[in-house]
Amino acid sequence: MPFQSQGVAKYYFMAAIALFAGQILFGLIMGLQYVWGDFLFPAIPFNVARMVHTNLLIVWLLFGFMGGAYYLIPEESETELYSTKLAMLLFWVFLIAGALTIVGYLAVPYATLAKYTGNDLLETMGREFLEQPLITKVGIVIVALGFLFNITMTVLKGRKTAISTVLLLGLWGLAVFFLFSFYNPVNVVEDKFFWWWTVHLWVEGVWELILGALLAFVLIKVTGVDREVIEKWLYVIITLTLVTGVIGTGHHYFWIGTPEYWQWWGSIFSALEPIPFFAMTVFAFNMVNRRRREHPNRAATLWALGTGVMAFLGAGVWGFLHTLAPVNYYTHGTQITAAHGHMAFYGAYAMVVLCMISYAMPIMRGRAANSNKAQVLEMWSFWLMTIAMVFITLFLTAAGILQVWLQRVSDTPLPFMVVQDKISLFYWMREWTGVVFLIGLVLYILSFFVKGEEQAKAA
Amino acid sequence: MSGAFTKSMARNIFYGGTVFFFLLFLALSFDTHQALPKRDHRAEITPQIAHGKKLVEVNNCIGCHTLMGEGAYFAPELGNAIARLGGREGIKGFIKSRPAEGIPGRRSMPQFNFSDDDLEAIAAYLEHVNKIDDANWPPNIQG
16 A cells, blocks of 8 residues: 555454444344344344444444545545544544443443433434434544544645545535534424434435545546546536435425425435436446456455445435335335335445445555455355345335335225234345345455465555 | 536536535525424423423334334334324323233333323323324324
8 A cells, every 4th residue: 555554444444344244233133023023022122223233334334434534535645644643543432432332222221321321411312323322422523523633634735636525525524414413402393304414414415425435536546547537527426416415305304394395395306316326327337447457356346336336226216216205105114215225325335335445455455456266255245245135125125015005005004013914024035135145244254364366466 | 528528617516516505405494494383383392292202212212113204114103103092091001011021922112111200291292293294194093
């Protein structure tokens, strides 16, 4: 690797993968609870497993983004990181804070955790994805500020590129919109309104800037296509993202007490949200087809193409499926939402982090690419996890369509729990597909330990 | 993406477009907040209702349930639960009667051991949520 300090990324990536494994384990527990209702009850009730599952996802993606930034920024800026020590210190702070939070979720009842972590001072807990205790939230802000200071100083003292600017914008946006997680008005409509300013403006806003920047960086490296071309595409994609995605927040304002005009604004703008993802797919394939070099890391190229396609399918197509207000009236808060959530997060964010890891990890370990044997195993894991996720999404979609019909559309709507029993076949199929995903993940982790003839040393 | 369209043009469109649409979003949000008091009945929020909201949060109810469609999809919708379970007494009775060790083979809500005041607050909060004008969602009583 060109700069010594890029090496801190390795710690962030290792933590990301470990937490990813934890996320999948708890996903399987929840999947089982869907069909075997009292599995682990009352030791690990569903809500606890779900908090662990979703919070681990968020935390491992943040580790991935930070690791990605620590790797990317020095190389783009052509200078060492402002402070390697700070990066390492924040790594341990974030890892320990994250681990303690998960232990807290599992070890004590949530209400007890809230009581002893200062929730009475400022009530922020108990809202989906933002379940973290106040002290953890404050910790996240401190880590984020230290991290942003570190990489911003690095960019300021070095070369400024479009990629590093977009990445910085995305990361600063991430920190700024997280601040809305501290605002929890007693009026539930306002609470929900601003809750989305963190959740939606993250995943359908600023995170896409991070996604675009990481993908553009890897594409420059593996294809050798001219930076001017790639950066122009990057700007076009993120323009489409924010032009559609910001007003697209409106698709969450259909049924939470907000005025009906959001049904128009939300439907129209979020119907356009697949366009940037489609552009990203075209972009990735285009750049790989126009490649000027044959990079030995074929696995990283596969992840780069995969993230484009899967983000388009998961976020774009599956998002569009239920985003128009007349459709969403029936699908809101069903397994259709879950189907979309799974493929979108995997395709857009999990895969781009795995892509960055795939590209950077071999270089940090002193080679341009892993041995052929290791790459083949990594590509097996890519296909197993990706195909498993496609089927998880399809089974949840089938469950969702049946749920919508039986519970909301038919002439004799059935109660929620009755419907859940009737569609349990699809939950079983989802669970078994989840096991395939886990096998893919195990192979992925094993691929780091496969030796074999090494490729040429990194430049 | 031909030669006439340069990177700096793309960058300017990005900044211009983002700022424009973000300002539009702020304007819509401002308008929404002018309209909200009539729809969310905030004037009726009592300390008891506020306490109910807090209890729903610190017990992570949306970790299993949805509330106006948002949350987890493991257990029934809460927004209209007061109507579905037959009023405040129905809500309180249901929460109180959950077996601590669950129901063999089935999903069951944990036993939270709420005091009577807490149960009353939760019921009051759910009654409040049910009154919010949310464009007639959910489609029917089953949530």
